[in-house]
Amino acid sequence: MSTTPPLLALEEVTKVYHMGDVDVHALRGVSLEIMEGESVAIMGASGSGKSTLMNIIGCLDRPTTGRYLLAGEEVSMLDRNELAEKRNRTLGFVFQNFNLLSRTSAIENVELPLLYAGAHTRERHERARVALTRVGLGDRIHHHPNQMSGGQQQRVAIARALVANPKVILADEPTGNLDSVTGVEVMAIFQQLRDSGITVVLVTHEPDIARYAARVVVMKDGKVQSDKRQEPLRAEAAPSDAAVGGEA
Amino acid sequence: MNPLQTLRVAIRALLRNKMRSFLTTLGIIIGVSAVIAMVAIGEGAKAQVEAQFASMGSNLLIVLPGSTTSGGMRGGFGSMPTLTWDDLRAIRTEVPTVKYAAAQLSSVAQLASEDQNWSTRVYGTTPEYFSIRDWPTAVGSPMSDSDAEGGTKVVFLGQTVVDNLFGANANPVGQVVRVKNVPFEVKGVLAEKGQSSWGQDYDDVAFIPLKAFQTKIQGGLQQFISGQIYVGAISEPATARAQKQVTALLRDRHHIGPGQDDDFSIRNLTELANAQEASLNTITNLLAAVAAVALLVGGIGIMNIMLVSVTERTREIGVRMAVGAKPRNILAQFLVEALTLATAGGFLGIVLGLTGGRVLAARLHWPMLMRADIIVISVVFSALVGVIFGLYPARKASLLDPIEALRFE
Numbered sequence A: 001m002s003t004t005p006p007l008l009a010l011e012e013v014t015k016v017y018h019m020g021d022v023d024v025h026a027l028r029g030v031s032l033e034i035m036e037g038e039s040v041a042i043m044g045a046s047g048s049g050k051s052t053l054m055n056i057i058g059c060l061d062r063p064t065t066g067r068y069l070l071a072g073e074e075v076s077m078l079d080r081n082e083l084a085e086k087r088n089r090t091l092g093f094v095f096q097n098f099n100l101l102s103r104t105s106a107i108e109n110v111e112l113p114l115l116y117a118g119a120h121t122r123e124r125h126e127r128a129r130v131a132l133t134r135v136g137l138g139d140r141i142h143h144h145p146n147q148m149s150g151g152q153q154q155r156v157a158i159a160r161a162l163v164a165n166p167k168v169i170l171a172d173e174p175t176g177n178l179d180s181v182t183g184v185e186v187m188a189i190f191q192q193l194r195d196s197g198i199t200v201v202l203v204t205h206e207p208d209i210a211r212y213a214a215r216v217v218v219m220k221d222g223k224v225q226s227d228k229r230q231e232p233l234r235a236e237a238a239p240s241d242a243a244v245g246g247e248a
Numbered sequence B: 001m002n003p004l005q006t007l008r009v010a011i012r013a014l015l016r017n018k019m020r021s022f023l024t025t026l027g028i029i030i031g032v033s034a035v036i037a038m039v040a041i042g043e044g045a046k047a048q049v050e051a052q053f054a055s056m057g058s059n060l061l062i063v064l065p066g067s068t069t070s071g072g073m074r075g076g077f078g079s080m081p082t083l084t085w086d087d088l089r090a091i092r093t094e095v096p097t098v099k100y101a102a103a104q105l106s107s108v109a110q111l112a113s114e115d116q117n118w119s120t121r122v123y124g125t126t127p128e129y130f131s132i133r134d135w136p137t138a139v140g141s142p143m144s145d146s147d148a149e150g151g152t153k154v155v156f157l158g159q160t161v162v163d164n165l166f167g168a169n170a171n172p173v174g175q176v177v178r179v180k181n182v183p184f185e186v187k188g189v190l191a192e193k194g195q196s197s198w199g200q201d202y203d204d205v206a207f208i209p210l211k212a213f214q215t216k217i218q219g220g221l222q223q224f225i226s227g228q229i230y231v232g233a234i235s236e237p238a239t240a241r242a243q244k245q246v247t248a249l250l251r252d253r254h255h256i257g258p259g260q261d262d263d264f265s266i267r268n269l270t271e272l273a274n275a276q277e278a279s280l281n282t283i284t285n286l287l288a289a290v291a292a293v294a295l296l297v298g299g300i301g302i303m304n305i306m307l308v309s310v311t312e313r314t315r316e317i318g319v320r321m322a323v324g325a326k327p328r329n330i331l332a333q334f335l336v337e338a339l340t341l342a343t344a345g346g347f348l349g350i351v352l353g354l355t356g357g358r359v360l361a362a363r364l365h366w367p368m369l370m371r372a373d374i375i376v377i378s379v380v381f382s383a384l385v386g387v388i389f390g391l392y393p394a395r396k397a398s399l400l401d402p403i404e405a406l407r408f409e
Helices: A048-055 A080-089 A108-116 A121-134 A150-162 A178-194 B003-015 B020-058 B086-096 B128-132 B145-150 B161-168 B210-218 B239-254 B267-314 B314-322 B327-364 B372-398 B402-407
Strands: A008-019 A022-034 A039-043 A066-070 A091-094 A169-173 A201-202 A216-219 A223-227 B060-065 B098-112 B117-125 B137-140 B154-158 B176-179 B182-190 B205-209 B227-233 B264-268
Touching: A008 A048, A022 A048, A022 A223, A039 A048, A039 A178, A048 A169, A048 A201, A066 B161, A080 A091, A080 A108, A080 B314, A091 A150, A091 A216, A108 A121, A108 A150, A108 B003, A108 B314, A121 A150, A121 B264, A150 A169, A150 A178, A169 A178, A178 A201, A201 B086, B003 B020, B003 B327, B020 B267, B020 B327, B020 B372, B060 B239, B060 B267, B086 B098, B086 B239, B098 B128, B098 B161, B098 B205, B098 B210, B098 B239, B117 B161, B117 B210, B128 B227, B145 B210, B154 B161, B154 B176, B161 B182, B161 B205, B176 B205, B182 B205, B205 B210, B227 B239, B239 B264, B264 B267, B267 B314, B267 B327, B267 B372, B314 B327, B314 B402, B327 B372
Parallel strands: A039 A201, A039 A216, A091 A169, A169 A201, B117 B205, B154 B182
Antiparallel strands: A008 A022, A008 A066, A216 A223, B060 B227, B060 B264, B098 B117, B098 B176, B098 B227, B137 B182, B154 B205, B176 B182
16 A cells, blocks of 8 residues: 655754844744645734745745755755756745846746746747646736736736646745735635645735635744644635636 | 856846946047047048158168368358269269269259240259159150260159149140240159158159260269269168178278268168157057057946946845856856957947048058957957956855855845
């Protein structure tokens, strides 16, 4: 009998920041396993360590002690170049403030990960166009961020996160800068991505948003306080998102 | 990421801030154009000096008679005739490094054609003189040996004299010109030589064969040469040796003991030309050095803007890192941006330097000489400036921590 290994596995991960003479213990031994295709919301008050956990899962930072296995590979000892490669190939990021390059068209923003993956111009263009179509922006590929609404900008950011076919999409407060209606629309996109098999991990402090995830991990004082599974609420796709995930 | 993609990303980033990119480049543009224009002006001046000395004659030595001293008053060189015709013959035959030697007697005289007259300097000399001074005849025939020795009454005119006596474009060959009221037949017109650097018109002259000059203009044959001896050495490097040998010969002939002053002097025009060229070289180098400082300041301008740019685009760097840019991708991007700015500045500087130099040359009547090697050096140097001054900001960008860069406000 074979069991599928978890996609993400953290074992007794700690993280200590040295702030002058003071040591700040951001994570005090976190063990967490996330299977492929799960949707997980990480919650917690500010200072609970959820952002640090996110940075470590996202290969932006390395744990002080403990092990982190990403797709079965130990990544806690990798150097900056190797971590960059992991971020490029396996992970996709969505940020609260979108973090799109200004004065740069939507399609060029979406092409960015492929640029560092070494894809050719035509392939980059085609894949970016497909990703933008998938988030319902197929008709706005040459728009610049300042010509788009917050919801549209966040969808461009999601297209950028999924263009390189990552295994995991990490979203840090993805609805924090959006009104509640737009926020639900964005959550609908995440649910559709999850349905297509992509693992989604999002950090949020809003319980309303966490309800759309199938699993909620609550952090407190650098430790996992609770880890519950739930029946996720289905998010209503925006009427304009008919093209997303091929749904009617 | 291949270099071409990096270049494209860099150019796109620069075009996002066109005005700033242009202003940053301006320092390099000014620096490079200044270097090119300054060197072109310096080289042009050098070429002009060379041409002037070449028009005086090549490998030329001029022997002047000594000075007189009477009652404590010392006259200048040539105030006392000390050179004899035998001295001239000895220089010609006894010094191995001497190819030609010719006397040049001179007098200011009024020349008259049928309907015009003109005062000019009239020289008496032999055919060798024209070889020493590389001075061919443009119209008519050159002075011959029989002219010089037979005392034929023929005259050879410079172009300025022809213009004034016969009008421009006239052919005076065969016509009669009266020199101090003595009729001479025009046998040839000399090729134009232009002006000397001090504005003397080389073409405002007339030449008469030596014997005729002595009898008709000077008034009788004399033992001493009341003029100068022009000496042409066999080659340029031999000129200095010829000077020493002629000096030794004349000291011996004039019985001048060791420690006593020469009763003649020798001017070495090659030496003079070299000295003037050397001083021009110094000035050119100085100008180029000042211009190079401008280029350096331009480089510092690039570094300054690149540092500002790195700070301003911290979040962009964070995003690029988050989506998979390696530190060396970021380093390459900013380095290529600086390099592109500097090289573009270099090329624009060449265009500005060449056109600006040409305009300046035309306006101020300065000669210009563009040197291809300086153009190549300027571009290479400006690219080097870009790399050197771009390296620090680029390195700073590549060392940013992605988490902090993303959090940067």
